[in-house]
Amino acid sequence: MIPIVAVGFVVVMTLVLGTTGLRYARTTSNFFVASRTVHPVWNAFAVCGEAMSAASYLGVPALIFVFGFEMLWPLVGWTIGFLLLSLFIAAPIRRFGSYTIPEFIEGRLDSPRLRQVVAIMVIVVSWFFFLAQLKGAGVVTRALLGTPYWVGVLAVGALVAMNLSAGGMRGITFVQGFQFFFIFLGILIPFAVMSTVWFRGDLDPIITNSAPVFLDETAVDYPNDVSIDLPNATKVDIDGSVGDQSGLVELSSGTHEVVGGSTITWPAGASAPHASTIGALTGTEWAQPLGDKGVGGGHPLYFSFAIVLANMFGLMGLPHIVVRFYTNPTGREARRTNLIVLALIAPYYAMLPLFGAASRVLSPGLLGAGTTDSATVSVGERLVDGTGGELITAVVSAGAAAAFLSTSSGLLIAMAGAVSHDLMSAGVRQFRVAVWLVAAASVLVALAVETTDINVLIGWSTSIAASSIAPLLVLGIWWTRLTSNGALAAIVVGGGASTAAVLSTMLGLVDSGWPLAILGTPAVWSVPLAFAIGIVVSLRDRETVSDLGYKFALMHVPDRFEPQP
Amino acid sequence: MTRRTSKRRFGVSKSDVSSEPSVLEVLTSLNELALAVRSGFDQRSAELIAKAATTALDAQAVGVTSDTELLASIGIDPNDWGSAVREQTSAVVDRRRVERPTVYQLSTGTGEAEVAAAPILSEGAVIGTIHVMADIGGSRLAELTQFSQLVSSQLQLAELEQSRAYAAEAELKALRAQVSPHFLHNSLTAIAGLVNTNPGMARDLIATFAEFLRASFRTQTDLTTVAEELRLVEAYLELEQARFGSRFNVSLNIAPESLPVRLPFLSVQPLVENAIRHGLESRAGSGVLKIVAENAGPEITISVADDGVGIDPVQLERALSGGDSASHVGILAVDTRLRSTFGDEYGLTIETGRNAGTEVTIRLPKYHPG
Numbered sequence: 001m002i003p004i005v006a007v008g009f010v011v012v013m014t015l016v017l018g019t020t021g022l023r024y025a026r027t028t029s030n031f032f033v034a035s036r037t038v039h040p041v042w043n044a045f046a047v048c049g050e051a052m053s054a055a056s057y058l059g060v061p062a063l064i065f066v067f068g069f070e071m072l073w074p075l076v077g078w079t080i081g082f083l084l085l086s087l088f089i090a091a092p093i094r095r096f097g098s099y100t101i102p103e104f105i106e107g108r109l110d111s112p113r114l115r116q117v118v119a120i121m122v123i124v125v126s127w128f129f130f131l132a133q134l135k136g137a138g139v140v141t142r143a144l145l146g147t148p149y150w151v152g153v154l155a156v157g158a159l160v161a162m163n164l165s166a167g168g169m170r171g172i173t174f175v176q177g178f179q180f181f182f183i184f185l186g187i188l189i190p191f192a193v194m195s196t197v198w199f200r201g202d203l204d205p206i207i208t209n210s211a212p213v214f215l216d217e218t219a220v221d222y223p224n225d226v227s228i229d230l231p232n233a234t235k236v237d238i239d240g241s242v243g244d245q246s247g248l249v250e251l252s253s254g255t256h257e258v259v260g261g262s263t264i265t266w267p268a269g270a271s272a273p274h275a276s277t278i279g280a281l282t283g284t285e286w287a288q289p290l291g292d293k294g295v296g297g298g299h300p301l302y303f304s305f306a307i308v309l310a311n312m313f314g315l316m317g318l319p320h321i322v323v324r325f326y327t328n329p330t331g332r333e334a335r336r337t338n339l340i341v342l343a344l345i346a347p348y349y350a351m352l353p354l355f356g357a358a359s360r361v362l363s364p365g366l367l368g369a370g371t372t373d374s375a376t377v378s379v380g381e382r383l384v385d386g387t388g389g390e391l392i393t394a395v396v397s398a399g400a401a402a403a404f405l406s407t408s409s410g411l412l413i414a415m416a417g418a419v420s421h422d423l424m425s426a427g428v429r430q431f432r433v434a435v436w437l438v439a440a441a442s443v444l445v446a447l448a449v450e451t452t453d454i455n456v457l458i459g460w461s462t463s464i465a466a467s468s469i470a471p472l473l474v475l476g477i478w479w480t481r482l483t484s485n486g487a488l489a490a491i492v493v494g495g496g497a498s499t500a501a502v503l504s505t506m507l508g509l510v511d512s513g514w515p516l517a518i519l520g521t522p523a524v525w526s527v528p529l530a531f532a533i534g535i536v537v538s539l540r541d542r543e544t545v546s547d548l549g550y551k552f553a554l555m556h557v558p559d560r561f562e563p564q565p
Numbered sequence: 566m567t568r569r570t571s572k573r574r575f576g577v578s579k580s581d582v583s584s585e586p587s588v589l590e591v592l593t594s595l596n597e598l599a600l601a602v603r604s605g606f607d608q609r610s611a612e613l614i615a616k617a618a619t620t621a622l623d624a625q626a627v628g629v630t631s632d633t634e635l636l637a638s639i640g641i642d643p644n645d646w647g648s649a650v651r652e653q654t655s656a657v658v659d660r661r662r663v664e665r666p667t668v669y670q671l672s673t674g675t676g677e678a679e680v681a682a683a684p685i686l687s688e689g690a691v692i693g694t695i696h697v698m699a700d701i702g703g704s705r706l707a708e709l710t711q712f713s714q715l716v717s718s719q720l721q722l723a724e725l726e727q728s729r730a731y732a733a734e735a736e737l738k739a740l741r742a743q744v745s746p747h748f749l750h751n752s753l754t755a756i757a758g759l760v761n762t763n764p765g766m767a768r769d770l771i772a773t774f775a776e777f778l779r780a781s782f783r784t785q786t787d788l789t790t791v792a793e794e795l796r797l798v799e800a801y802l803e804l805e806q807a808r809f810g811s812r813f814n815v816s817l818n819i820a821p822e823s824l825p826v827r828l829p830f831l832s833v834q835p836l837v838e839n840a841i842r843h844g845l846e847s848r849a850g851s852g853v854l855k856i857v858a859e860n861a862g863p864e865i866t867i868s869v870a871d872d873g874v875g876i877d878p879v880q881l882e883r884a885l886s887g888g889d890s891a892s893h894v895g896i897l898a899v900d901t902r903l904r905s906t907f908g909d910e911y912g913l914t915i916e917t918g919r920n921a922g923t924e925v926t927i928r929l930p931k932y933h934p935g
Contacts, residue, residue: 037792038821097827099863099931107934169860173821326931327822329792413862421863427910427928428861 002387003144006394007401010182011159014405018163018175037329042177044340047324049176051082051345052183053407054136055129056352057400059454062372064356066278067295068286071356073304074455075349077311077462082345085316086338091331092477092555099326100414101319101469102422108476109545111484114491119422121468121495122319123415127442128461129318130411132454133404134446136373139454140400142223143374144393149223153446160408161439165432169413173327176410179402184348186399190379190392191351194358197383206357208283212272212364217265220365224260224451228273228368231280237265258368272364280367286360299517302524307459310523314462317469319418320410330559355379373454376400412439459521460502467526468495475534477555480548486538494530498522594620595715602719603726606685606692611636614685614716618695622708625678626698630654632691640698645673649680650696657684658691666709668701681706683713687720733905748804748838755808770807773800781831788906791858791867791929792824794833798856801834805841813845813852813871823858823865828929829902835895836869836913836925844873844923863931870924876917896925907933 038046056078063071098104101122106115134153141152197203204215211231222240235250240262242251255276258264266272274280285291290300315321328334359366359375362382366372377400380392416434420426449457468491475482475490501522510516518525545551553563598617601610611629615637618627626640628650635643635650649671657667666683679701685693695713699705752774759767777800780793802815837856845852855870884897900913907930917923 037824097932103863103932103934107932169820169822169862171820172860326825329790329825417863421930428864428866431862431864 002390003394003397006398007140007144010179010398010401010405013178014175014402015163017171017178018169018409019166019171037333038173038327040328040333040337041340043173043324043327043333043337044344045177045180046173046327047176047321047337047341048344048348049178049180049183049402049406050324050410051321051341051407052180052348052403053129054133054400054404055407055454055458056349057183057187057403058136058139058373058376059132059458060349060352061355061359061376062453063455064353065359065372065375066356066367067293068281068291069289070291070293070295070300070304071455072353073307074311074458075352077308078315079342079346079349080308080312081315082338082342084312085321086335086342089316089322089473089477090325090338091335093322093473094325094328094334095331095557095559096551096555099323100417100422101317101322101473102418105472105476105487108551109482109484109487111488114484114488115422117488117491118469118472119418121464121491122418122422123438124495124499125317125461125465125469126319126411126415126418127438128457128464129320130408130415130442131446131449132457132461133408133411134442135449135452135454135457136400136404137408138446138450139371139373140377140397140404143371143377144397146221149450150447153443156404156408157439157443157446160405160412161435164409164412164416164435169409172409172413176406179406180344182395182402183399183406184344186396186402187348187351187355189395190383191354193392194354194379194383198358204361206283206361207287210271211280211282212360212367214266214268214270214272214364215361216268218268218365219263219265220369221371222258222260222262222264222369224370225258226260226368226370227255227257227276229255229276229280230273231271234270235267236270239263239265266365273368275368275370277370278367278372283360298513302517303521306517306521306524309527310459310463310466310521313466313470313523313527314464317465317473318462319414319465319469320407322473323414324410332559358383370451460506463502463521463523463526464495464498466523467498467530471527471530471534475531475538479535479538480552481538482534483538483541483543483545485541485543486534486536489537490530490534493533494526497529498526501526591621598716599719602716603723605723605727606631606687606720608636611693612639614695615639618697618712621712622697622699622705624697624699628696630694630696632658632693636693641673646671646696653680653682653696654694657682657694666706666713668706671698681709683709684717685713685720686717687724692720733902748801751808752804755804759807766807770804773803776800777804788827789830790824791826791828791833791865794828794830795819795824795856795858797831798834798837801837802854809841809845813841813854816853816855817857819856819858820860820865822860823867823929826865826929826931827933828927829899829906832899832903832927833867833869835899836927839895839925840869840871840873840923843876844871846873848873861928864928865931866926866928868924868926870922872922875919875921875923876915877919878917881915881917899927903927903929 056075060071060074063074093104096104096107098107100119102115102118105118106112134157137156138149138152141147141155142149145151198206230251230253233250233252235248237248238246240246241259242249242256242262242264245251256273279293281293285293290304292298292300295303325334325337328337355376358379359372363375363378366375366378377393377396380394380396381389383389384392412435415438416431419434419438420430424430471490471494472487476487501519504510505516505520510519550563557563594617598610598613601613604610611631615627615629616639618624618629619639624640626638626645628635628639628643628646629637630650632654633651635646638646649669653667653669666681668679668681671678671680678698680696680698681701682694682696684691685695695709695716697709752770756767756770756774759770777797780797780800806813806815833856837854840854845854852872856867857870858865858867896913896915903911903913911928911930913925913927915923915925
């Protein structure tokens, strides 16, 4: 009950603050306060609210839970990404004055056609990211209310769209700032409790030489059909059916088909079954970096580089993050904001892995149920009994809700803006229609990705962003010779190749070895490819960009000098 | 004769096919020319005129001059034009009204050639000439005349655009001037009334007044940010409230996302002034002035609303179409300048009715190139 109230509170706060806004003054003497620009610290809160998404909150602990230390790389990549954003993107793009990435590209390269191409890439990138948020919404709602997956997806999709079309962007900087606190506390409080419990030695060590076992008698829900590998014959109580068995039976070792909707009660001390798609790992295997765990087609070194590259460049090219710097009055403030973001987000990223690690001891049942994405929200009830556990679940769930609500809003704004503003150059009414259209299309597809891990979706999104938008931003800001043809070639070849690679794994055309490594995580080759194509085509292009000196002065000259054209 | 030419021009005659420019080429070069000339007559547009003349008139060589010197040459070396071109240019310039192009002989390194020269006119004056080296004969001179007139009319268009920009600028200046008389008088009277009773407040108001004047006299750029514009509104309101006392309250709701957005200078203040002058001033009892700036994705909206007497829609319509220009000039000017800055879709909207208050809303894009 308490978790539901907490999530409800976050939702209501989001709606109320978003619709009313906060800056309000009754007399002229408050005028100054009401029209003061947002302080970089609060702006940083808002950026964090936007950047801390279901991908990190739910996705990363799930990955670490299943695959181990290898999956620390996405966090490293994102942190580097924020640093690169501070160093190379935030200040110049703010000084340039553009709001969206397509606008920047059009302004920088004088090409309205390119703006449309970039807008399409913005939609593709944001769309995969949005699917991941909706997936997170479905998972959290299911873990909290026991509703089917589609309820959460539909509810959150509709909620966010309704909020935005009813004017919920009015106070978005405030809303996202508040959401940041929920997200951060949602991780900090359980982290503190978990650390205390482990330091006092009340729980088993995480890294042992055996595969995960159930500590107590545990009832595990299996929402979907899943085939599980059971290492030892185990006496269980099945509410539902496994193959044609049900009730109190002894399941033999080997593979079993669990029918969706079943609940199986596992005895204390039993080895936890794994879903057949997941390899069972002992603690030591799990804790070994670059181990052979079947990750990335069994080429862990390649995979590690690919993940870091995709995430660091991908983060630089995420449209909903880049637009946030617009709220800063100057380039210098944009850079300060981003440095504060780095200081806030690094500890957040550092706390997340413990959730994945602890889940191996606390909730190994999820490994067999195909619901590892709910690892973060399951920690509380497993860690502490009774009201204490419920309180922890409440803060974690509220944080999760804040995480996917804020990011979903940002992504939906980015996509609807790209459709109505960049593709159609229409106004506010069309923007609202676009919000609903994009939300509807995303919800429909999100219903179909129930069994796809959140971070697989995020991985695709960042790979595509890293190979299309990021090279364009870096070259556009730092290289005078970039031409619109070069940029077009880079985005078409880089974005096209990475999208094709992603689709080929999405459709299951490759499933193992080098082909999976190369196509599943394409950033190692697709990012340099995009840069190379952009540079070569620009150098061979005789076309020039107008007012180049002015544009570069605008981006790079310190704010106190105002360059004139 | 005309028929023969058109035959040649469209490449029907087989013998000429290879050397004749296609219709597409001619149209393309004329289009480039039209665009280039829009920015005025200079070195760059002279080059494009020469290029277009070469294609369109099928000439061996073309030279384009200003009223004194050669700006561009295609087909032969610029030096080959020699002093003849200058003499012929000044001859054309002196003749002022030119019916037909002048024809003269030019001796180049390879021999004698026939050249026709036609003027480029701007507002009746010759500002340049086009010299075409080709087989003069038949309709060629008429073609050259047409071509030079085309160039001239494009230049005329460019000037028209320029003067439209000047007009907008003048309008801005007029708007500034128009803010002042009422307002200057009212403010000063209000301050004068306070000098004895409340000298401290009078001093503060004079400071505010000075700041308002400084802000409204700025000339650097036409664009400002919403934050700056609101500061101007603040100063304005303080002065108005000194006069009105508590006759109206102000309610503000400003989304911080809107503050860095750029807009034409003096876009909000006239709306506020309009709300006070035509809405709240005539109202019985105290009213409320509401200023709201909202974030709407790639755009923002700013609305200024009052619960005053409202405006009769019919009368407003007449005022906005220019019939009754005295009363709502401020709003009209804001509308014009928003449209000319951001495009026609960014005009302002007014919701009003008799005794129903007035709400004026403007939309602004967060980014506008240029």
